Amino acid sequence: MTGRRAVDAEVVDDGQHTDDAGPSYGAPAALWRTLERARPPLPVFTSPVRGPWLTSVLAAVLLVGLPVLLVTGLLSYAAYEPRLGGALPADPGVLRLPHFAWPTGPSWLYRVNQGLHVGLGLALVPVVLAKLWSVLPKLFAWPPARSLAQVLERLSLLLLVGSILFELVTGVLNIQYWYVFGFDFYTAHYYGAWVFLGAFALHVFLKLPTMVRSLRSRSLREELRTPLARTVAEPPDLHGLVSPTPGEPTISRRGVLALVGGASALLTLVTLGETVGIRATALLSPRGRSYGDGPNDFQVNRTARAAQVVAAGDDWRLVLRGGPREVSLSRAELLAMPQHTAELPIACVEGWSTVQTWTGVRLRDLAALAGVPEPSRGTVRSLEQAGAFAQAVLSGGQLGAGDALLALRVNGVDLSLDHGYPARTIVPAAPGVHNTKWVREIELLA
């Protein structure tokens, strides 16, 4: 009976754990007791390596990794400049982030942020699955609750598990362009992150003491030296994780950790190339395919065909609005202006990126020419008619950045049509889709 009392104290541990466990049932006790007696047939868990120590090791990895995912994700939302209407959801109400202007340097800022977000997200998939495997007996624990506190706590676990899986699933589907869910990915991923934030913070608050205690219960060094032959189940625990009827072990605890770590490493190996530029190992990364060796042979995010843009002829003009008078420039006139060359990445929200050498006219030179030398913002419009990114609003900081260009050439040759011929913007550290292709007009606001 002491064991059971301790279980109760554990499950509702509010950080002030005492040996005075209090009653076994909350009110109304008769209800919980009846529920306990009505036990249906439930699955039996026999793995001898399940236990609080193993669960806590996986939890510790997630305790570090998941907040990094959360922060890089929210930073990506900020990089889309919600204040300028560039982000989705456009108006998150009380869930909006404090405003700050997304910086334009270092130029790899967004590249690293997204590479980390997507790469780490994929690498944590096996850790999340292993963590869920390790605690699954609790899902089928009977009775499911002995008090209102436990009912609410289980509900919060649905939010936690639901939000983690929802974020992983939508993210994994999005990087592979399978929009089978139907709703807007950005919106769903953003609100899902808030649900996760609350449920995760709560879980850490409730379980951190348990995790620390469990980690201390065994020595990691000792576990890493324990082969299968010497593997025995953890002692019976208060959490219901250790099987009461453990089978013979077929894998050691270090084996489980190696398997999970190996799975993370494998996922990283077959995708990382899309971020760091070694595409040979990026066998399964959705954007890891090579386009060839030519100067325009790098990742395209939206083909001219999909955007329904045809090659602009000699009559193409860039129009600059917002100044005292409208300025119109041909491509030859743009090429006659001072040209600036910069090595800048295009970094996609999906995690892939590619660094190229761009040449063109500085956006701030164009702003000066338009008669708006210090614009507060500017809208760049494309020849593309439809599409979410047929236009993008750039901040004053982005328009003024020394390397922010209206690029005409890449790697020493004219842009190909798929890369935005006759002209495209390229802004350091901006999300890829905010570098508008097939530019026809820039409207500047003083």
Add this chain to the structure above:
Amino acid sequence: MKRLYGAGPLHLLALLACFALAGAAAQRVGQDPLRLRYAVWFIGAALAHDLLLFPLYALLDRSLGSLVRRRRVPDLGSVNYVRVPALLSGLLLLVFAPVILQRSEGAYGAASGLDQDPYLGRWLAVSGVLFLASAVLYALRGRRA
């Protein structure tokens, strides 16, 4: 408080804060005509894991284990020479199913100008290498023993 509710007041306050935040997100999503889809995918993700994916891999693992146990001299650890490559291969399929099974050719082609033809072959090749490496390790172990 503890007698009625089953835990201290801090427990309740923390839970309410968590639900309030989730409620705020749900309220924003609730303005979307597709709100039901969000809910289905949110709860569906948890249910699909707990009641579909887990039973499936647990069942496969159990049948694999029974194969090993049926041998005259059971060598329980040997199951890992199949289990590990199978798990890794399955994980890759689970994560990259859309490109491997070419579920998103249209959107993928519009974005990249490429097709998804190579991915099935690549997944099979990676899986083949994993199983082969495992077989080599097993053979080497047999020789040492």
